[in-house]
Amino acid sequence: MKYDPSKTKTLTRSYEQQVIRLFNSFKKKVYPRILALYRMNKPKMNDKHTLDGRVKIQHNAISDITNIIDNYSYQEINSHLKPIVNKYVRQAYDRGGKKAESYIVKDNIEFKYFFTPRDLQAVSVLAQNNFRLISATTELMKKDMLTVITQGMLEGQSIHKMAKALNGKINKSKYNCRRIARTEVLRSYNQAHINQYKKVGIKRWEWITAWDDRTCDMCMGNDGRVFKIGDPQPPLHPNCRCSVKPVVESK
Numbered sequence: 001m002k003y004d005p006s007k008t009k010t011l012t013r014s015y016e017q018q019v020i021r022l023f024n025s026f027k028k029k030v031y032p033r034i035l036a037l038y039r040m041n042k043p044k045m046n047d048k049h050t051l052d053g054r055v056k057i058q059h060n061a062i063s064d065i066t067n068i069i070d071n072y073s074y075q076e077i078n079s080h081l082k083p084i085v086n087k088y089v090r091q092a093y094d095r096g097g098k099k100a101e102s103y104i105v106k107d108n109i110e111f112k113y114f115f116t117p118r119d120l121q122a123v124s125v126l127a128q129n130n131f132r133l134i135s136a137t138t139e140l141m142k143k144d145m146l147t148v149i150t151q152g153m154l155e156g157q158s159i160h161k162m163a164k165a166l167n168g169k170i171n172k173s174k175y176n177c178r179r180i181a182r183t184e185v186l187r188s189y190n191q192a193h194i195n196q197y198k199k200v201g202i203k204r205w206e207w208i209t210a211w212d213d214r215t216c217d218m219c220m221g222n223d224g225r226v227f228k229i230g231d232p233q234p235p236l237h238p239n240c241r242c243s244v245k246p247v248v249e250s251k
């Protein structure tokens, strides 16, 4: 049984692709430059340098490589990230708002979703949070790459091995960013719901679990349960795909 209550899959996929494209272009720029420096400076069998000389050469190479990674991660990833994050957080929020409207209207309450200053503020907070998460992942990737390079230089690892290790670090970061994109789209979508419920004085909401073979026990247990506005809403965990719907009190 497969069920995706938020129906944000296409939006999420397009967001993931945009972020991945940034990582790929970072890799394309940074790889040849790092590997060339690494090739030039890694210890060789017939090394004629003194120990001090060798340490100095490696130190300089690592500091050059650090600059390259810093520059390109800014140029290729971070400097492009904000408009992308803003776009998808806003789109997810709008979808949530419109879906909330359709639920509310179905319950015979008059309501039209439009973007108020309060919604704008929510989107801005959500986008900032999302941006911070992806930036932190990029920072971690930079540190991981440098650790790999430093170790490779100390051990005189082959270019092939080095390239493979760096690839692993970049892929790990890409994977994490995709997960962040998925989770944050859902967060924005669900937050839009809750904010619309508040506008019409709806005080309670129901948890709708997304069903597939990866649904966790906690989310399964929450399906159909009723919560108050202010209770933690999904996503409950990274990759959670659960959503919410309003509970209208009968008079």
Ligand SMILES: [Zn+2]
Pocket: 209, 210, 219, 234, 235, 236, 240, 241, 242
């Ligand atoms: Zn869930």
